[in-house]
Amino acid sequence: MSREIEQFNKEIDEFAKSIQDEAMTMLRKIVLEALRRLVMKTPVDTGRARGGWQVTIGSPAEGQTGKQDKEGRETIAKGLPALKDFDPYQIVWISNNVDYIEFLEHGSSEQAPAGMLAITVEELRTMFRLKKE
Numbered sequence: 637m638s639r640e641i642e643q644f645n646k647e648i649d650e651f652a653k654s655i656q657d658e659a660m661t662m663l664r665k666i667v668l669e670a671l672r673r674l675v676m677k678t679p680v681d682t683g684r685a686r687g688g689w690q691v692t693i694g695s696p697a698e699g700q701t702g703k704q705d706k707e708g709r710e711t712i713a714k715g716l717p718a719l720k721d722f723d724p725y726q727i728v729w730i731s732n733n734v735d736y737i738e739f740l741e742h743g744s745s746e747q748a749p750a751g752m753l754a755i756t757v758e759e760l761r762t763m764f765r766l767k768k769e
Contacts, residue, residue, distance in 0.1 A: 656724055659724065662764075663728070666760060666764055667719055667728045668715075668716070669760060669763070670756055674689055674730060675689050675708040675712050677751075678740065679747035679748045682704050682706075684703075684734055685736070685740055686711060687704050687711050688700055688737065689715070690715070690733075691718040691719065691728065691729070691730055692728075693721070693726050694726055694729075700733045715730070
């Protein structure tokens, strides 16, 4: 009987780990897609706003990157390492501290008259079926 219980406990542990692994994989996909969409929706003049996106774990980024990234590839690539090193239940932040980012979000640029963040959130809700129907 005790061997059966030990085996059952082992199976439960393996099942729980597989669920956790699947959840982490999904969270990484969501964060990566959010970063990609935010960066690519950010209007470009000098590339400073696009280069200002940062991915951090546990708390939002402080300060600006000072990077200019007109294409967005470098900014997206720089966010990838953070997605490998976080534990379940930690908060992943995607921040942009460029001083005019809120103006861009509220439509000050003809390149993104509807902003970036609000649109990206709705797209992700639909894409990953996060929206309650």
